[in-house]
Amino acid sequence: MPAKEKQSIAIKAAEPAYLPQLTLDCIVLGFHQDQLRVLLLRWKGTQEWSLPGGPIQQSESVNAAAYRILKERTGLDQIYLQQFQVFGDLVRYNLPEIKTKLQHLINPELWYNRAVSIGYYALVEYSKVNPTPDLFTDECQWWEIKEIPNLLFDHNQIVEAALQALRQQINWQPIGLNLLPEQFTMPELQRLYEAILNRPLDPRNFHRKILSLNILERFPERRKGGAFKSPYLYRFNQEKYEAVLQEGNLSFL
Template sequence: METTYPVEDKVGSMLQKGGEHFHPGLSVDCVIFGFHDNQLKVLLLKMKHADKWALPGGFVYKEEDVEHAAVRVLESRTGLSDIFLRQYHTFGAPARSDRKLNRELLESVGMEPHEGHWFLQRFITVGYYALVDFSSAVPRPDEISEACAWWDLQEIPLLTMDHNHILQKALETLRKQLNDQPIGYNLLPEKFTMPELQRLYETILGKRLDRRNFQRKMLGYGILNRLEERKQGVAHKAPFLYSFNQERYGAALQDGLQQGW
């Protein structure tokens, strides 16, 4: 887990006025992936007044497009714009909301948690996953959270409500994407080595890949440019650096790669 970042308390105002501004019963939840030190990271929020972590999410304004709400959440949590974002699933189990936790949150700011309160109603949430540059993101909490931090995928705690399920579904979707679309442009630095790219794929897939087959397949896609530079500061023979060919990478996102892992 990395450094956390505090935020001022605006939760009372949001809970009191939310019913006037937000679409009833609708929210978005975002699984934000980053890659650092050969580990796939997930951005999580530490909720106020509860010893639980959660995925970044938010409510949808009554006159707001749902995808715009997801973009707004991502920009406010990471400080980044022009993020790779995909809607992947809708979560609508009747009992997915934690009404006990929501009542406690209302009581903590001096509000009466009556049954008709908008915050205690059933919420259907639209899931989005995003791929971001770890080094450029500046994690920031939302109004009902006290901290924001990156977690290693292998160390994710028990999250609030159905957020572990939402995260797992996002990871399954990302793995399926690897079968027909490239991954890496939004997760790796501008220049990277082939072993670093392979490690990213292995981390997402959760399995080892043959080095020679991986390199042959990636070069066969035509989406990489090999640079006339080698990685500095390595003990053994320095590997060449690569960058993504943005035009061909974009075409591969549109047309697919048609090869599996």
Template sequence: MSEQKQSLMNLLETGATYYLSHISLDCVVFGFHENQLKVLLLKMKDRDKWGLPGGFVRKEESVELAANRVLKERTGLDNIFLQQFHVFSDPDRSNNKDLIESARKTGIEVTEDNWFAQRFISIGFYALVEFSQVKPTADAISDDCTWWDLQEIKSLMLDHNLILNKALETLRLHLNYQPIGYTLLPDKFTMPELQKLYETILGKKLDRRNFQRKITGYGILKRWEERRSGVAHKAPYFYSFDTEKYKQALQEGLDGGW
């Protein structure tokens, strides 16, 4: 028996002992690579369906600790920027028959009264991570874990399209009063790269001069004398975030929107 199949059997047989009933969490993990907003997805075991990373809450832990644990298992990262954004509670959101059939295809019999096949209310979190630092790792009920371009994502399992769209909507709202970029970009980046990140999240073009004036006015950036090499036009300067001022801006907020 494979290690993954054994893990699934353990989850189905003993999960009710260790996890809270009817409560789950789903995480929208955003990354940024080659000017594209990326989302981390899992391919469900023996099914041509993809979904968001998620998991359950242990009886002795908080929801926040559960989300950090789940994301460390999927990404290999600690101290992820994590934001709770919505609770998904539609009575019909859990497709129990699909979950049972998925397990049966692996040779595991699941009864309809199994805790795993019951209705779950899901707490949504979004995470912002640096793309190159992530080591995508599948879980017990998935065959693959990989990055997808946001624009290429079509039909996801259960209500995960709704969760993804709500996370993106919330992230765009947060851009109006919180800095974004520290956990999405490398340590050093150029102003055009930072602007492209904002444009990609917002889904619209921003005026270059206005963007630069506004973002530098927040006082959260440090400019280096080093320039980006190998570009066709005038080489842009590198910038990095002032971590202390960035953290302060996260706590106190920023003025104005985009």
């Protein structure tokens, strides 16, 4: 075998299993009891929390890595993902502090001096998620978005960046289609958008504008059991919803 081929094989054999210094951070968003929630992980033997994420295998695309990681954490095969930002500042967080806090789990010498992270947000139906920790964590659970603790790394800033991206993209992403159950009421849909936007919306204007898009189907039955007048149940017409998204004409706020 020629020397060049031997050298090539040796280099390939020594190639790491994962892309060095490149990771993913995933903001998994769900909506439950009128609250926007985010999925967080608690590291083993600590009270330290962070976002789900991980490295990218040499043999997979970046998107495939995100789907793999999120299936491992949520149990879902079909999940709506949107890449929203790359985080690549020279200094993103206090690395010596991270090494100290997690030294019982990860050899401090194995941390890269610098890492670049690709941010994804995922929109999921809360009731379908099976929160599952990974090898480094004891717990995986939902947190109300306004009550999340101080997270490891720069993950608080990543959560805020994801929310800003979601608000900017609210008129051209299928947000309600992914965050709500199949049947919902108009007040529930309004509260979802209020939770994302972090501000109240006028009910009559909201009702009128979203119905004008012709993407909802109303059921003859109403939601029972409330203290007030029982509201009608609706569902999205997915075909019409996707057509409106393609046209870029989902603006109703």
